Amino acid sequence: MTSSAASKSLPDIGDLRAAAERLAGRAVLTPLLEAPLLNARFGFRLLVKAETLQRTGSFKFRGAMNALLQLDERQRRAGVVAYSSGNHAQGVAAAAQLLGIPATIVMPADAPAVKVAKTRGYGAEVVLYDRWGESREAIGARLAAERGASLIPPYDDPRVIAGQGTVGLEIAAQAAALSTRLDALVVPASGGGLVAGCALALAAESPGTRIYSAEPEAADDLRRSLAAGERLANDPASRSICDALLAPMPGEITFAIHRRLLAGGLAVSDANVMRAMAVAFAELKLVVEPGGAAALAAILAGQLDAKDKTVAVVASGGNVDRETFMSALAGGMTGAGASGFN
Amino acid sequence: MTSSAASKSLPDIGDLRAAAERLAGRAVLTPLLEAPLLNARFGFRLLVKAETLQRTGSFKFRGAMNALLQLDERQRRAGVVAYSSGNHAQGVAAAAQLLGIPATIVMPADAPAVKVAKTRGYGAEVVLYDRWGESREAIGARLAAERGASLIPPYDDPRVIAGQGTVGLEIAAQAAALSTRLDALVVPASGGGLVAGCALALAAESPGTRIYSAEPEAADDLRRSLAAGERLANDPASRSICDALLAPMPGEITFAIHRRLLAGGLAVSDANVMRAMAVAFAELKLVVEPGGAAALAAILAGQLDAKDKTVAVVASGGNVDRETFMSALAGGMTGAGASGFN
Numbered sequence: 204m205t206s207s208a209a210s211k212s213l214p215d216i217g218d219l220r221a222a223a224e225r226l227a228g229r230a231v232l233t234p235l236l237e238a239p240l241l242n243a244r245f246g247f248r249l250l251v252k253a254e255t256l257q258r259t260g261s262f263k264f265r266g267a268m269n270a271l272l273q274l275d276e277r278q279r280r281a282g283v284v285a286y287s288s289g290n291h292a293q294g295v296a297a298a299a300q301l302l303g304i305p306a307t308i309v310m311p312a313d314a315p316a317v318k319v320a321k322t323r324g325y326g327a328e329v330v331l332y333d334r335w336g337e338s339r340e341a342i343g344a345r346l347a348a349e350r351g352a353s354l355i356p357p358y359d360d361p362r363v364i365a366g367q368g369t370v371g372l373e374i375a376a377q378a379a380a381l382s383t384r385l386d387a388l389v390v391p392a393s394g395g396g397l398v399a400g401c402a403l404a405l406a407a408e409s410p411g412t413r414i415y416s417a418e419p420e421a422a423d424d425l426r427r428s429l430a431a432g433e434r435l436a437n438d439p440a441s442r443s444i445c446d447a448l449l450a451p452m453p454g455e456i457t458f459a460i461h462r463r464l465l466a467g468g469l470a471v472s473d474a475n476v477m478r479a480m481a482v483a484f485a486e487l488k489l490v491v492e493p494g495g496a497a498a499l500a501a502i503l504a505g506q507l508d509a510k511d512k513t514v515a516v517v518a519s520g521g522n523v524d525r526e527t528f529m530s531a532l533a534g535g536m537t538g539a540g541a542s543g544f545n
Numbered sequence: 546m547t548s549s550a551a552s553k554s555l556p557d558i559g560d561l562r563a564a565a566e567r568l569a570g571r572a573v574l575t576p577l578l579e580a581p582l583l584n585a586r587f588g589f590r591l592l593v594k595a596e597t598l599q600r601t602g603s604f605k606f607r608g609a610m611n612a613l614l615q616l617d618e619r620q621r622r623a624g625v626v627a628y629s630s631g632n633h634a635q636g637v638a639a640a641a642q643l644l645g646i647p648a649t650i651v652m653p654a655d656a657p658a659v660k661v662a663k664t665r666g667y668g669a670e671v672v673l674y675d676r677w678g679e680s681r682e683a684i685g686a687r688l689a690a691e692r693g694a695s696l697i698p699p700y701d702d703p704r705v706i707a708g709q710g711t712v713g714l715e716i717a718a719q720a721a722a723l724s725t726r727l728d729a730l731v732v733p734a735s736g737g738g739l740v741a742g743c744a745l746a747l748a749a750e751s752p753g754t755r756i757y758s759a760e761p762e763a764a765d766d767l768r769r770s771l772a773a774g775e776r777l778a779n780d781p782a783s784r785s786i787c788d789a790l791l792a793p794m795p796g797e798i799t800f801a802i803h804r805r806l807l808a809g810g811l812a813v814s815d816a817n818v819m820r821a822m823a824v825a826f827a828e829l830k831l832v833v834e835p836g837g838a839a840a841l842a843a844i845l846a847g848q849l850d851a852k853d854k855t856v857a858v859v860a861s862g863g864n865v866d867r868e869t870f871m872s873a874l875a876g877g878m879t880g881a882g883a884s885g886f887n
Contacts, residue, residue, distance in 0.1 A: 228722075234576060236598055239639065240666045255830045256578055256595070297581065317827070324582045380570075484870070485659070488597045488863030490830040521830030525874045528826070532867045 213459055216407040218365035219400065222269040223372050229301070230265050230369070231257050235377035235515070238486040247509040248383070249502060252374050255489055255521030259321070261447075262370050262397055262519050263287075263294030263357070269366025270355050271298045279304045282352040286310075286339035289318030290447055290520050291357040296325035307352065309342050315446060315524050334449075335439065358396030359454030368400020374515055375408035385412040386512040389469065389498040391519045392416035392425045394450040395457035401517070402464035413466035415507060417498040417516075419443035419473065424452045425461065426468025434458050444473040444527070447494030447520055469501040476500045480531035483518060490528065495520035555801055558749040560707035561742065564611040565714050571643070572607050572711070573599050577719035577857070580828040589851040590725070591844060594716050597831055597863030601663070603789075604712050604739055604861050605629075605636030605699070611708025612697050613640045621646050624694040628652075628681035631660030632789055632862050633699040638667035649694065651684050657788060657866050676791075677781065700738030701796030710742020716857055717750035727754040728854040731811065731840035733861045734758035734767045736792040737799035743859070744806035755808035757849060759840040759858075761785035761815065766794045767803065768810025776800050786815040786869070789836030789862055811843040818842045822873035825860060832870065837862035 236251045254262040271283065282305035285295040292308040299306035306327040310319055311334035323329050332342055347354040356363060371388070378385050388405055390398035395416065402414045416425045421441040428435045436452040443449065453461060471479075476493045479500035483491045491499070498516035502509055578593045596604040613625065624647035627637040634650040641648035648669040652661055653676035665671050674684055689696040698705060713730070720727050730747060732740035737758065744756045758767045763783040770777045778794040785791065795803060813821075818835045821842035825831045833841070840858035844851055 231576060231578065234573060234598055236573065239600075239642075240663060243666070253598070256576055258581075260830050300581075321582060324585070481867075484832055485867070488602050488832040490826055490832060525823075525827070529871050529874055532871055 212361045213456060214361040214365040214368070214400070214403065216403055218361060219368040219372055219404055222365040223369045225269055225272045226265055226366065226369055229268055232373060233257055235374060236487055241482070241486045245503070245509070246511060248513040249509070250378065250383070250513070250515040251487055251489070251499065252370060252515060252517045253489055254370060254517055254519050255491055255495060259290070259293040259297045260520055260522045261290035261294065261495065262367055262517070263290040264297060265369050266363035266366035266396060267291065267294035267355060268298040270360060270362035271302055271304060273362055274304070274353055278353050282306060282350060283355050284309070284343050284347040284350065284352045285355045285357065286343040287357050289314045290522060292322040292327070293318060293325060293522070295355050296322045296327035300326045307346055307350070309339050309346065311339070315522065317524050318522050321522070358394030358450070359456050361456065364396045364400045364457065364460070367397045368404045370397060370517060371401030371404025372408065374401070375405055378409065378515065383513050385409055385515050387413045387415060387507060387509070387514045389415045389417050389501055389507065389514065389516045391448060391494055391497040391517060392418050393448040393494070394454045395425055395461055396454065397517065397519060398465065399457040399460035402460060406464055414464060415466055416461070416468045417501040418468065418470050419445040419448055419476070419497065420470045422449050423468065423470040426470050428453050428458060429461060429465055429468045432462065445476060445494035445497060447492060448497060469506040471497055471500040471504055471506065475504040477531040477534050479503050480528065481534065484532060489518055490521045490523065491518045492520045492523035493527065554703045555798060556703040556707040556710070556745065558745055560703060561710040561714055561746055564707040565711045567611055567614045568607055568708065568711055571610055574715060575599055577716060578829055583824070583828045587845070587851070588853060590855040591851070592720065592725070592855070592857040593829055593831070593841065594712060594857060594859045595831055596712060596859055596861050597833055597837060601632070601635040601639045602862055602864045603632035603636065603837065604709055604859070605632040606639060607711050608705035608708035608738060609633065609636035609697060610640040612702060612704035613644055613646060615704055616646070616695055620695050624648060624692060625697050626651070626685050626689040626692065626694045627697045627699065628685040629699050631656045632864060634664040634669070635660060635667060635864070637697050638664045638669035642668045649688055649692070651681050651688065653681070657864065659866050660864050663864070700736030700792070701798050703798065706738045706742045706799060706802070709739045710746045712739060712859060713743030713746025714750065716743070717747055720751070720857065725855050727751055727857050729755045729757060729849060729851070729856045731757045731759050731843055731849065731856065731858045733790060733836055733839040733859060734760050735790040735836070736796045737767055737803055738796065739859065739861060740807065741799040741802035744802060748806055756806060757808055758803070758810045759843040760810065760812050761787040761790055761818070761839065762812045764791050765810065765812040768812050770795050770800060771803060771807060771810045774804065787818060787836035787839060789834060790839060811848040813839055813842040813846055813848065817846040819873040819876050821845050822870065823876065826874060831860055832863045832865065833860045834862045834865035835869065
């Protein structure tokens with residue numbers, strides 16, 4: 204379980220508010236969208252936080268930028284190292300480029316080509332590794348030590364969680380501007396930084412809102428960990444189309460927040476994720492990647508009873524290859540859109 | 546040319562500001578996005594106003610809602626009639642539904658199925674007509690007379706132009722928040738309400754910005770009209786994939802504004818429009834319909850010298866069938882994305 208060392212460094216709402224100040228004018232204040240025709244079809248009010256429109260196409264930019272802005276001059280010159288399945292890679296690379304900090308990114312060799320190419324496009328050096336045979340943590344730690352660089356973890360870091368949690372602060376403010384009380388918020392989870400940060404935000408700003416994580420069925424470590432009360436790992440052999448949601452287990456810091464603040468964990472099939480991508484295209488005009496659609500998929504597939512409720516979901520990323528996106532649209536066509544749900 | 550009757554009813558910046566107040570909390574304040582990797586590749590700073598995320602998937606909601614909010618109680622009860630290739634239809638239908646006003650929409654029989662279905666989804670009665678053989682104006686006028694209903698024109702109406710012009714007010718404010726001076730703004734044009742409204746907004750808020758319309762090459766009536774100094778019509782036999790941009794000629798009121806405030810008209814091929822849709826998907830995570838991508842296409846295809854300049858474009862709508870969108874993505878793949886430009 205969570206060590207006392209980790210619990211000492213848990214971020215709090217003050218850290219989130221400080222992050223929001225740091226990110227103002229640097230991160231996109233993404234819209235909270237809704238589709239009346241979708242609401243009418245399903246009998247709920249669904250609000251979608253479009254983090255797909257964030258810089259670099261995912262929420263990861265927020266945590267990376269918040270962490271990098273807290274490095275001192277010497278640390279900035281020595282550069283940063285990050286390991287990531289793709290979106291954190293782009294987030295760190297883009298934030299580093301904006302701040303003039305050298306960045307080295309450790310990425311799995313099977314990450315979507317578009318994510319690798321874009322990470323290089325932001326000026327970062329990319330080091331590829333075998334997702335199923337090597338430890339990215341070990342590679343990252345070794346590179347950081349060799350170069351005297353700062354390691355920017357993808358989720359288990361209070362600065363990263365606080366930055367990612369600004370998504371939750373914005374959702375709370377945007378729901379309030381709509382004069383809406385949120386019954387629930389569902390957030391895609393891999394290592395769980397985003398859902399941990401959002402839970403901290405809503406606990407302060409909208410304490411009646413129940414927070415749920417959404418994961419692929421094949422990597423539902425957080426759902427099982429919440430049920431067990433301790434951190435459990437995924438089967439390393441399991442696979443999912445949600446390439447952004449394949450962290451081996453919840454983080455130490457993130458899970459200390461999850462177990463305190465989450466109402467539960469939801470899990471979705473790859474097929475439901477693909478259908479949710481087609482719905483996001485048709486009804487919200489959003490390009491959502493598989494992992495980014497997990498929370499939307501959970502709601503559309505009825506994983507949570509949302510009837511007559513107001514529920515927000517985070518569409519957390521949009522970095523998807525054209526082939527995968529076309530496949531999602533083509534699949535949706537055989538089933539007349541979202542009719543495959545429920 | 547413009548009659549004195551029309552010029553008397555030209556909207557002004559005060560009408561736009563009043564529209565912005567009416568629409569606050571009713572229309573989505575859509576984000577002004579940019580893609581650093583795209584900027585780096587082309588050597589400009591491109592800002593994209595994502596009106597694809599507006600209610601009903603296009604800017605048309607703004608003009609419709611602004612017009613409907615100015616009807617009195619008796620007019621509201623008698624209902625509204627509109628004719629539209631699709632996006633104005635949805636805009637009027639959705640605004641009418643929100644206000645409890647009965648709506649009848651005259652749509653071309655060959656409009657995308659998704660637009661017809663969604664218009665019906667917003668509770669409107671849809672009357673189909675033959676785009677190439679019948680006059681939608683005549684049908685709309687007859688229906689309005691029969692029912693005592695108010696006709697809500699798609700563009701040639703000061704209330705509609707003022708509502709659509711709130712897009713321009715937001716662009717000016719958002720560019721100012723980025724501390725950026727806009728060298729140019731390019732706006733898709735059919736009847737020209739959006740570009741007229743945006744021109745009025747920028748003339749007041751950012752007078753140094755040059756305003757251009759963007760049209761399909763096959764329906765470049767505004768470009769030719771601007772060059773000739775008088776309203777010219779399209780060849781009724783011409784076809785374009787930009788189904789939203791096929792009005793027969795500029796409006797009377799709109800052209801009175803165009804000829805005073807526009808720097809010129811741009812025109813793009815259907816192939817460039819399809820490539821721009823693929824770029825918007827890959828770089829901005831936006832679903833843009835063909836007509837909505839005309840301004841982006843004009844910039845990416847080099848129709849305007851944007852080198853080292855800051856240029857905004859409006860992505861004006863996202864109501865595209867899956868088949869057309871997949872075709873745009875598939876086409877882009879053979880050309881390695883945007884490499885077909887320039």
